[in-house]
Amino acid sequence: MINKKSIGIFDSGYGGLTVFGSIADQLPDYNYIYFGDNARAPYGDHSYETIYQYTLECVEWLFAQGCPLVILACNTASAKALRTIQQKVLPFKYPGYRVLGVIRPTAEVIGSYTVSDTIGVMGTRGTVNSESYLLEIHHLYPEIKVIQQSCPMWVPLIENNEHVNEGADYFVRKYIDNLLEQSPDIDAILLACTHYPLLIPKIAAYLPEGIQLVAQGEIVAGSLKKYLANHPEIESQLGKEGKMQFYTSGDDQDFNKHASIFFPKEVVSTHVDLKV
Structure with missing residues (x-):
């Protein structure tokens, strides 16, 4: 049986696509799911509590799609939510799952x-x-x-x-x-x-x-490459069909149009409803 689990990549909107482009360039064989929380973007001026809640909801959604590893390709989410998720959520609710940031x-x-x-x-x-x-x-x-x-x-x-x-x-x-x-x-x-x-x-x-x-794109991509080499327990779970899926909490047609500014390939996304 071919394991088709994906690397999840999250951002509050489109910006993470610049990081995703570098990751896909350096690690083209893996399967990826990108999720942009465009309906609630930008995150930059929200409170810590709001950013944490939004980020956790999106991370849990990516987990549910079969992503054992999620990259927070968002500096704001990495700054305000990553450590709490790593220390207070993963060990108790999602052992075996990993969330990494860009900082x-x-x-x-x-x-x-x-x-x-x-x-x-x-x-x-x-x-x-x-x-x-x-x-x-x-x-x-x-x-x-x-x-x-x-x-x-x-x-x-x-x-x-x-x-x-x-x-x-x-x-x-x-x-x-x-x-x-x-x-x-x-x-x-x-x-x-x-x-x-x-x-x-x-x-x-x-x-x-x-x-x-x-x-940050090339830096984060290089770091992820090293991480996978050093963590075979995660790497071995990942499918390698080179598939990319894109999802947004906002309007999918609008996402597709704007994504072309950030990502080097054509993007066809699917709208997802999250709790707001």
Whole structure:
């Protein structure tokens, strides 16, 4: 019998598709189920309790679809829900299941991107206010100074496909200037939201020479590859037919249309009703 269990990939909306694209590129043989909670996106300005509840509902839905491993391809969910799910839910309710995030893998390698030991982190309010990157990076690289900047307008601009227009430049430049005014020593900027890679051309246009932009897709994909190699008890459960399924709590036709901005292949999704 062929085991067809899938790797679940979750995001509050479309941004996780940028991570999924890198994962599928590095690990093309596995089966995947992507779920976007578009009906309740964006998560960035919600409370901890709300983000945790929404994330848990989506993770449990992916478990029910046969995903023994779920990747939270969302910085806000990783910052505000991952640890509680790992420590207080999985051991008691879902032993044998695993949920991973995007913050730890990124923090593990961020030291290789800076010479000045000063990095900038740009993310949603939820991610920045959680201070998750400050804590993780300080734990791994106590010598690195982390400067944070929330960018509350970037996700709405991207999700409404306004990021390519000139009007977006004002908000791109505003948040970059706010970040760089905090320290002249920043030589690397982490885009701590999976939506933000779509803004890289505009961001790069307003950055001084010598500052490196760090996106998470390749980092998370490489980390997942190592994880599967080191955890045969999970890897052996996964089907390898190269299948991809897409689901959204929002409008499926709208999801398909917008997904093409984030994902390199055609996306055909199915609507799912979740408890709201």
